[in-house]
Amino acid sequence: MAGASPLEVLDSCLSEAETLLERAALDRAGPLIRRCVDLYNLWFSTGRSDASGEQLLFRDSVWAAQYQLALQWCQVGETASACQLLQSLGVRWRISDLILRLQPPARSKQPTANSAAPGSRPPPPLQLFAAPLSEVLLLSLVNGFAAESTYWEEHGYSKPETPFFSYTFPLSKRPPRSSIEQAVVELHKILCSSPRTAAWVKGAVRAEWWAHSRRRHEGHQLHYDADERHFRDGAARYAIRHPLVSSILYLSGENSGGPTLVTDLTLGGG
Structure with missing residues (x-):
């Protein structure tokens, strides 16, 4: 870029590095990002206490x-390079390779439901429906x-200013009006008919x-599913x-990404 200022460069x-990362072209993105780091350090004084908004950006x-x-190095198994870079960023802990690697995970055995006292609701199960x-x-x-569907643009999905959004469907008050609501009805029927999940969903009134x-x-991001409407009441x-x-419905194949992580960590459990 002849005549361009260091900030423009x-x-x-x-911008080019972001494009390469989106394409997972790591062999080209790595050197370019290292150049970005060098340019940043060359242009800005890292010891300044009066950092400008532009510098912070x-x-x-x-x-x-x-x-x-x-992260992408972790996903393709370049663990040594990933750890060295993460440590330079001040990161001390990361998720296991078993979670981060982008490869079809080995099929694990279905978890066995724990026994429960007669008349009590069984522990929450984890179940896969193929x-x-x-x-x-x-x-x-x-x-x-689909990625090219108008759904994402109409909802402003990729825009930073777009908040989290969801829809509520009453399970018994009206028939489904769309394919996704029909899917909710079908999944609800399956859960109600399964001995391992029926006790948990029989009282559900909406999805x-x-x-x-x-x-x-x-x-x-790791998260707990919760009723976010009640956040309006204040902390x-x-x-x-x-x-x-909670359920997850996948619309793409096994090779589209990494596995889903479900833990037994509870709020307040440390």
Whole structure:
């Protein structure tokens, strides 16, 4: 970039690095991100206490690019390079390779439901349904939530200012009006007919649903499912309310990303 200022060069390098990371072109993204770090250190004085907004913006962008590169290195098994970069960013702990690696996970045995006292509700089970929907309904959902679908643009899905959004479907008050609501009805029937889940869903009156679109190298933050409507009451009055059952419906193949992690960690459990 002849005649460009160092900041313009840095901005251009960051944009190109982001594009390469989106394409998972790590062999080209790595050297380019290292150049971004060098340009940032050359242009800005890292010891200044009166950092400008522009400096902070570039600092965060460079840090995010390095973090994303390290994450993708973990996903393809470049563990040594990833750990070295993460340590330079001040990261002390990371998730196991068994979770981060982008490879079809080995099929684990279905967990065995624990015994429960007569008349009591059994412990929450973890269960896999390989093909819960008909091919016609599944195809409708695949088309409706495809990457090029208007759903994402109409909801402003990729825009930073767009908040989390979801929809609520009453299970018994009206018939389904869309493919996703029909899928909710079908999944509810399956859960009600399964001995391991029937006790948990028989009292359900509504279902909340939402959709995500993730590229192969992208993940999702660890979280607890909760009724977020009650956040409006303020932190002082808020009490955590979890759904009776949480479910994940995958519309893409096994090779589209890493495995889903489910833990037994509870709120307040340390």
